[in-house]
Amino acid sequence: MKRIQRSELIVLKSEKSGENHRLVTLFTSNSQIIRALAFGAAGSKSPMRGLTTPFCLCEGELYHDPVKDLWRVTHLSGKDLYDGIRSDLKKFYTISLLAEIILKSYGGGDEKAYALFEKTIRFIDRARENADVEKLLAFYLWRYLKMSGVISDPWECESCGRTVGRSESVFYTGDGQFSCSSCSKELSNELNHQALNYLYITSGMTYEEALTEETGEMVLAPVKKCLILIAQSLIGYPLKTLETGSMFI
Numbered sequence: 001m002k003r004i005q006r007s008e009l010i011v012l013k014s015e016k017s018g019e020n021h022r023l024v025t026l027f028t029s030n031s032q033i034i035r036a037l038a039f040g041a042a043g044s045k046s047p048m049r050g051l052t053t054p055f056c057l058c059e060g061e062l063y064h065d066p067v068k069d070l071w072r073v074t075h076l077s078g079k080d081l082y083d084g085i086r087s088d089l090k091k092f093y094t095i096s097l098l099a100e101i102i103l104k105s106y107g108g109g110d111e112k113a114y115a116l117f118e119k120t121i122r123f124i125d126r127a128r129e130n131a132d133v134e135k136l137l138a139f140y141l142w143r144y145l146k147m148s149g150v151i152s153d154p155w156e157c158e159s160c161g162r163t164v165g166r167s168e169s170v171f172y173t174g175d176g177q178f179s180c181s182s183c184s185k186e187l188s189n190e191l192n193h194q195a196l197n198y199l200y201i202t203s204g205m206t207y208e209e210a211l212t213e214e215t216g217e218m219v220l221a222p223v224k225k226c227l228i229l230i231a232q233s234l235i236g237y238p239l240k241t242l243e244t245g246s247m248f249i
């Protein structure tokens with residue numbers, strides 16, 4: 001392992017450590033999660049004070065002490081502090097949810113996970129409307145769950161293998177799988193045909209294109225509910241941000 005690592009990174013979590021240090025959890029551009037000590041970062045005069053708070057995008061230098069097996073942050077310079085997220089609770093809690101999923105699924109195991117997260121933060125930071133934040137949450141979850149390999153294509157029934165018709169609903173049956181109405185025992189956790197269609201159309205689009213796709217609450221609400229359920233099952237325990245930020249997510 002190299003002792004010094006330089007990379008772009010995003011702070012996912014920051015905890016106080018001792019008198020005036022901070023223990024930060026970082027997501028690096030090669031999609032690694034690293035916990036590192038930022039020495040003196042909680043001190044009022046430290047240049048790292050502002051940058052070691054959650055969701056700052058930085059260029060950083062990290063040093064690995066092989067004897068203690070500890071990482072230390074030796075340098076940080078801010079690239080984007082995402083002011084739009086800090087002044088809007090809906091944006092803040094949405095990003096917090098994404099960060100919690102990354103932390104609890106250990107980065108998702110795909111090297112492109114960082115790029116997806118960084119892009120999503122950037123889009124949410126600059127979003128003009130609440131509806132766009134909702135859409136971006138759904139786009140991100142869909143792509144992240146696909147990347148992590150825990151979701152099957154909902155337009156194919158897991159039980160009978162049939163591709164469902166354009167006017168049919170599917171039902172989430174657990175473990176990232178979906179069944180058609182004939183195969184599903186319980187008709188709950190429905191993805192109606194409009195929601196399914198929306199997911200199908202936008203999944204091949206860039207964020208710029210997907211954001212212009214017309215949609216409404218009837219479509220977005222079931223998509224979001226379903227993707228959050230799948231994210232929960234990936235992680236295996238309730239997502240804390242859903243409780244603390246329930247008014248905003």
Ligand SMILES: [Zn+2]
Nearest residue numbers: 157160180183
């Ligand atoms: Zn079926």
